[in-house]
Amino acid sequence: MTEMFSNRMAGIPRSFIREILKTAQETDIISFAGGLPDSNLFPADELVIATNKAFETSGRNIFQYAASEGCEQLRSYLADFCRNRKGVAVKKENILITNGSQQALDLLGKVFLNEGDDVVIEEPGYLGVIQALSMYMPEFHPVPVSNERMDADRLKILINKRHPKLLYVNPNFQNPSGITYSDNNRKEIAGLINSKETFLIEDDPYGELRFRGNDKLSFKKLLPERTVLLGSFSKSIVPGFRLGWMAAPEEVVEKLVIAKQASDLHTSHFTQKIIYQYLKNNDMDKHIQKITKVYAQKCQKMIECIKKYFPMSVSYTIPEGGMFIWVQLPVSLKAIELFEEAYKNNLIFIPGDPFYLKRKYINTFRLNFTCVTEDEIETGIRKIGKAINNLINFEKEDRDERSFNFNGSVQFGDR
Amino acid sequence: MTEMFSNRMAGIPRSFIREILKTAQETDIISFAGGLPDSNLFPADELVIATNKAFETSGRNIFQYAASEGCEQLRSYLADFCRNRKGVAVKKENILITNGSQQALDLLGKVFLNEGDDVVIEEPGYLGVIQALSMYMPEFHPVPVSNERMDADRLKILINKRHPKLLYVNPNFQNPSGITYSDNNRKEIAGLINSKETFLIEDDPYGELRFRGNDKLSFKKLLPERTVLLGSFSKSIVPGFRLGWMAAPEEVVEKLVIAKQASDLHTSHFTQKIIYQYLKNNDMDKHIQKITKVYAQKCQKMIECIKKYFPMSVSYTIPEGGMFIWVQLPVSLKAIELFEEAYKNNLIFIPGDPFYLKRKYINTFRLNFTCVTEDEIETGIRKIGKAINNLINFEKEDRDERSFNFNGSVQFGDR
Numbered sequence: 001m002t003e004m005f006s007n008r009m010a011g012i013p014r015s016f017i018r019e020i021l022k023t024a025q026e027t028d029i030i031s032f033a034g035g036l037p038d039s040n041l042f043p044a045d046e047l048v049i050a051t052n053k054a055f056e057t058s059g060r061n062i063f064q065y066a067a068s069e070g071c072e073q074l075r076s077y078l079a080d081f082c083r084n085r086k087g088v089a090v091k092k093e094n095i096l097i098t099n100g101s102q103q104a105l106d107l108l109g110k111v112f113l114n115e116g117d118d119v120v121i122e123e124p125g126y127l128g129v130i131q132a133l134s135m136y137m138p139e140f141h142p143v144p145v146s147n148e149r150m151d152a153d154r155l156k157i158l159i160n161k162r163h164p165k166l167l168y169v170n171p172n173f174q175n176p177s178g179i180t181y182s183d184n185n186r187k188e189i190a191g192l193i194n195s196k197e198t199f200l201i202e203d204d205p206y207g208e209l210r211f212r213g214n215d216k217l218s219f220k221k222l223l224p225e226r227t228v229l230l231g232s233f234s235k236s237i238v239p240g241f242r243l244g245w246m247a248a249p250e251e252v253v254e255k256l257v258i259a260k261q262a263s264d265l266h267t268s269h270f271t272q273k274i275i276y277q278y279l280k281n282n283d284m285d286k287h288i289q290k291i292t293k294v295y296a297q298k299c300q301k302m303i304e305c306i307k308k309y310f311p312m313s314v315s316y317t318i319p320e321g322g323m324f325i326w327v328q329l330p331v332s333l334k335a336i337e338l339f340e341e342a343y344k345n346n347l348i349f350i351p352g353d354p355f356y357l358k359r360k361y362i363n364t365f366r367l368n369f370t371c372v373t374e375d376e377i378e379t380g381i382r383k384i385g386k387a388i389n390n391l392i393n394f395e396k397e398d399r400d401e402r403s404f405n406f407n408g409s410v411q412f413g414d415r
Numbered sequence: 416m417t418e419m420f421s422n423r424m425a426g427i428p429r430s431f432i433r434e435i436l437k438t439a440q441e442t443d444i445i446s447f448a449g450g451l452p453d454s455n456l457f458p459a460d461e462l463v464i465a466t467n468k469a470f471e472t473s474g475r476n477i478f479q480y481a482a483s484e485g486c487e488q489l490r491s492y493l494a495d496f497c498r499n500r501k502g503v504a505v506k507k508e509n510i511l512i513t514n515g516s517q518q519a520l521d522l523l524g525k526v527f528l529n530e531g532d533d534v535v536i537e538e539p540g541y542l543g544v545i546q547a548l549s550m551y552m553p554e555f556h557p558v559p560v561s562n563e564r565m566d567a568d569r570l571k572i573l574i575n576k577r578h579p580k581l582l583y584v585n586p587n588f589q590n591p592s593g594i595t596y597s598d599n600n601r602k603e604i605a606g607l608i609n610s611k612e613t614f615l616i617e618d619d620p621y622g623e624l625r626f627r628g629n630d631k632l633s634f635k636k637l638l639p640e641r642t643v644l645l646g647s648f649s650k651s652i653v654p655g656f657r658l659g660w661m662a663a664p665e666e667v668v669e670k671l672v673i674a675k676q677a678s679d680l681h682t683s684h685f686t687q688k689i690i691y692q693y694l695k696n697n698d699m700d701k702h703i704q705k706i707t708k709v710y711a712q713k714c715q716k717m718i719e720c721i722k723k724y725f726p727m728s729v730s731y732t733i734p735e736g737g738m739f740i741w742v743q744l745p746v747s748l749k750a751i752e753l754f755e756e757a758y759k760n761n762l763i764f765i766p767g768d769p770f771y772l773k774r775k776y777i778n779t780f781r782l783n784f785t786c787v788t789e790d791e792i793e794t795g796i797r798k799i800g801k802a803i804n805n806l807i808n809f810e811k812e813d814r815d816e817r818s819f820n821f822n823g824s825v826q827f828g829d830r
Contacts (some may be wrong), residue, residue, distance in 0.1 A: 001640075001666050004580065004612060006529050006551070009670050034480070042478040048470055055463055063457040063655040065449070099514060099679040106678045110550050114421050115530070131677040135525055136421070165419065197419060225416075240478040240684040251416055255424050262546040263521045264514040268683055269655040 008135050030380040032349040035175060035323055036371040038298075041291050042238055043282065050278035058273050066269035068261045069253075070097025070245070074276045078231070078245050088220045088229065090247045096256050097267045100244040101205050101232045105132035108166070108201060108228065110259040111252070113138045118164040122150060124326070124355035124364065126175045126203070129168050138165070142357045145177060149185035156192050167198050172216065173206040173322025176355045176366040180320050183217050190222035198226070199252075205232040205244075208288050210321035211296035225249050233275055235323070236288060241271040292321070298369045299325070301377050309385030311392060323370045328363060333391055335365040341387040347380050423550050445795040447764040450590060450738055451786040453713075456706050457653055458697065465693035473688050481684035483676045484668075485512025485660070489691045493646070493660050503635045503644065505662045511671050512682045515659040516620050516647045520547035523581070523616060523643065525674040526667070528553045533579040537565060539741070539770035539779065541590045541618070544583050553580070557772045560592060564600035571607050582608060582615045587622040587631065588737025591770045591781040595735050598632050605637035613641070614667075620647040620659075623703050625736035626711035640664050648690055650738070651703060656686040707736070710785050714740070716792050717784045724800030726807060738785045743778060748806055750780040756802040762795050 054062055069075065075095040082088040082095075098104045105128065113119070113136035121129060123142030130140065141158050144151045150169065158164060169189070171181040181189075193200060202219040220229040228248040233241065248256060260266065302325055306316055310327075317326040329335060335351035342348065352362035369377065469477055484490065490510040497503040497510075513519045520543065528534070528551035536544060538557030545555065556573050559566045565584065573579060584604070586596040596604075608615060617634040635644040643663040648656065663671060675681065717740055721731055725742075732741045744750060750766035757763065767777035784792065 001664070004527060004614060005670055006525065006527055006532075008529075009526055009673065036480055039475040039479050042475055044470075044475055044478065047478065051466060051470075055459075055466075060454040060457055060459055063459065063462065063653045064454050065451055065649075065654045099682075102677075103679040110421065111424055112419060112421055114423075117421075128677075128680075131673075135674070135677055199419060234480075238478045238685075239480045242679060242681070242683045249416070255420055258424065258546075259550070262517075262543075262550055263678070264518040264657060265543075266657070267514075268657045268686055270653075270686065271683055 008137055029346045029348055030372060030376045030383075032347075032367040032369070032372060032380060034368055034371055036368070037235055037239060037291075037323075038294065038370050041294060043278070043287060046282050047238060047274065047278055050274050050281065053277040053281065054270070054273040057277070062270050062273050064269070066266050066272075068257050068266045070095065070267060071269060071272040071276060074272050074279075075245075077276065077279055078247070082220070082229070082247050086215075086218045086221065086229075088218055088247065089224060090220075093250055094247050094253060096246050096248070096253055096260065097272060098244045098246060098260070099242040099264070099267050100234055100239075101203060101230045102128055102132060102244075103263070104228075104230045104244055104246045105129055105201070105203075106135065107246075107256050107259045107263065109133045109136040109138075110263070111255045112165055112199060117166075118158075118162040120155065120158055120164045120167045120198075121357070122169060122174065123357065124176050124352060125168070126170055127354045129201075129203070130357065133166075133168075140357055145174060145179060145181075148180060148182040150181060150189060152185065152188045152192065155189065159192055159196055159198060163196065164198050166201060167193060168201045168203065169219065170203045170205075171219070172204055173209065173319050173324070175206070175322070176324055176350065176352070177326040178317040178319030178322055178324045179326075180213075180216060186217050186219060186222060190219060193226065194223060200227045201230065202227050203230045205230070205235050206322035207231075208236050209292055209295060209323070211292055211299065211319075213320045220247060228252060236284075236291070237275065237278065241268075241275060243267065243271055243275055295321075295323070295370050298372070298374060298377065301374045302367065302369045302381060305378055305381035309382045311385070311388060313392075314388060323368055325367045325369060327365050327367060329365075329388065330392070331363055332395055333363050333388070334361040335363060336361060338365065338384070338387055338391060341390060342384055345383045345387065347383045347387075349384070423552050444761045444763055445787060445791045445798075447762075447782040447784070447787060447795060449783055449786055451783070452650055452654060452706075452738075453709065453785050456709060458693070458702060461697050462653060462689065462693055465696065466689050468692040468696065469685075469688040472692070477685050477688050479684070481681050481687075483672050483681045485510065485682060486684060486687040486691060489687050489694075490660075492691065492694055493662070497635070497644070497662050501630075501633045501636065501644075503633055503662065504639060505635075508665055509662050509668060511661050511663070511668055511675065512687060513659045513661060513675070514657040514679070514682050515649055515654075516618060516645045517543055517547060517659075518678070518682075519643075519645045519659055519661045520544055520616070520618075521550065522661075522671050522674045522678065524548045524551040524553075525678070526670045527580055527614060532581075533573075533577040535570065535573055535579045535582045535613075536772070537584060537589065538772065539591050539767060540583070541585055542769045544616075544618070545772065548581075548583075555772055560589060560594060560596075563595060563597040565596060565604060567600065567603045567607065570604060574607055574611055574613060578611060579613050582613050583618065584615065584634065585618045585620075586634065587619055588624065588734050588739070590621070590737070591739055591765070591767070592741040593732040593734030593737055593739045594741075595628075595631060601632050601634060601637060605634060608641065609638065615642045616645065617642050618645045620645070620650050621737040622646075623651050624707055624710060624738070626707055626714065626734075628735045635662060643667060651699075651706070652690065652693065656683075656690060658682065658686055658690055710736075710738070713784045713787070713789065713792065716789045717782065717796060720793055720796035721800075724797045726800070726803060728807075729803060738783055740782045740784060742780050742782060744780075744803065745807070746778055747810055748778050748803070749776045750778055751776060753780065753799070753802055753806060756805060757799055760798045760802065762798045762802075764799070
């Protein structure tokens, strides 16, 4: 059978992250691994009410097949959202409803990529984009992200040399590093691709989860005709519905709709109608405030615990929003070894390796703070701290030789 | 922008069928075009109860991210269903939940197809399979289906000459022709591919909608290790949830899960939990009996009207189940011209052309009988009959020269 599978499947492993997540579900473990929202913050009662309202207003129509583009009312709502909240000039016709942002990436792969086409991604970056686009067998070119920016010099060289078809960015509270591109960096990047045949994917699932500071410029505003903006209800309202959306130029939407029809005809009309009723009858600003307040507290708690329990030789990012903190160990340590050590103590996180295209035995790792309690944060970070110290002691013979090397890929914490 | 799109998108039009369906939604029209179930038969009250039950039993977990494979309880239910109803030996581990059968086709394309691989499809056949698999740029080879069979001689030649990677069949109440493969034909086909490196896709969305006669042998039973069986809740319960499933050998499921993760992480956990509650607490046999009784009546009504209003030179299939009747005009007529004529009278159906790979100006067309009332059937078939007569009269100068040519691709009605 094996020889029958397509070339694209060769060497693509099951998602390491999702495998770890399965472990988290099965056993009594503290997990900083997932990118899961806090289920206590799902507006459960409001969604039950919205469901009944949707049954009431849509009648039997709610159960029937529907348009590939998505529910008209929801598309209009999202076009308004883009205009009012992001200053992006899009209409209903620019919006396509997807099964979460992950499907948006798959559809973009279908519509844009031929085998061997060049695609620029972030490093460290979101594994899901590699998984989705790998199906169309492009050549990936990673560009480092660090502090408040993507490395524009490296990007410029790549653009001039490879003329990449796609550039993928996750500029707000990036997964996995938690960093946010500055406005200047965004303008710089937009300037670099403005005159080129490159299409930009602006993936923004966390954008609404800002704890502090001001919203940054959307690439969709800087480069409206060359950008597709991806949004999701998974982080702000409910992931289990699998609802996301894309805002793209109309001629791109036209192709995306064909790809959507081929992929699964359309996204569930039922869940679209429910989310529309939810959005219509609830104060989203208030809901977002509620979430960000809790996440900001948890983030703060985690940073305090890191300061308390991690050795001084460890650095970390301080995100302005989102769900992740990125931690960097001394160069001689491997996050995968730390993972093994922590796992023995019923504690998991994601070692940095899967966020890099080829590099292995990385000394960085990702911590999620949204899906754990403050008590779990205290216990968990303490355990990781202990495990780090164990690893350092184990290697103490060569300790004097160890030097800092931050890879230029993270923003440092204030210590 | 156009030059940036991938090669796979070149020349793939938006689904003609879905474009026609949009017309149907927008205007006051009688539509025999869709493949839509009768919305009056959706178990709406029971689904509302199931939704509340799902909220009650799953709690907040119903809104969270979930496993790519699908909900465990639903997978177990489906494995039981395959064993008990189809005599197919599969376990929960063989089942993957998808966004309808259309996504199953997309995932199979991802997992099996390299550019240029050979794929055998039915002719006339389901447009959706061409759309889904086209994304992976195989070479399609159509094999005629007619009466109670796929043309095994033609298939044998193709298998020996091209060693196709995939063979796609829709053997029960086929879309579009309404025909059902006989047991002998199924055994013949299974025998042909048993010793070859061909994997069989048995697409069975309509299998439960049998009006008369006995269930036929499943290919999954005949060739368990070489077949993936595709099922759907869209025709039997509710299409708007977008829930389908596949039963495949475990090593294929493993690859399919990777493709599923890359495509959209997982299918909505929420709708899976609702459908599971529905299945658990309702008598499915009774529900299916209710649907098939109504569809059998509508089918009978349409056949009576065809006898009454269509000229003697028109032939048609008499399906044992499903949703479609396939009609063949005299060879000199083009179904697309009939469509234009009928459309002027607010009446639509699907001309045969999109069900063929390359042939144009086909003299066959598809009628759906499930999504219309008996009155609409009477009015609509009368209008089509009138339009056919108009076309025949328009061409009556050369009427004497017209001869019957049934293309060997349909089962004839009893007149």
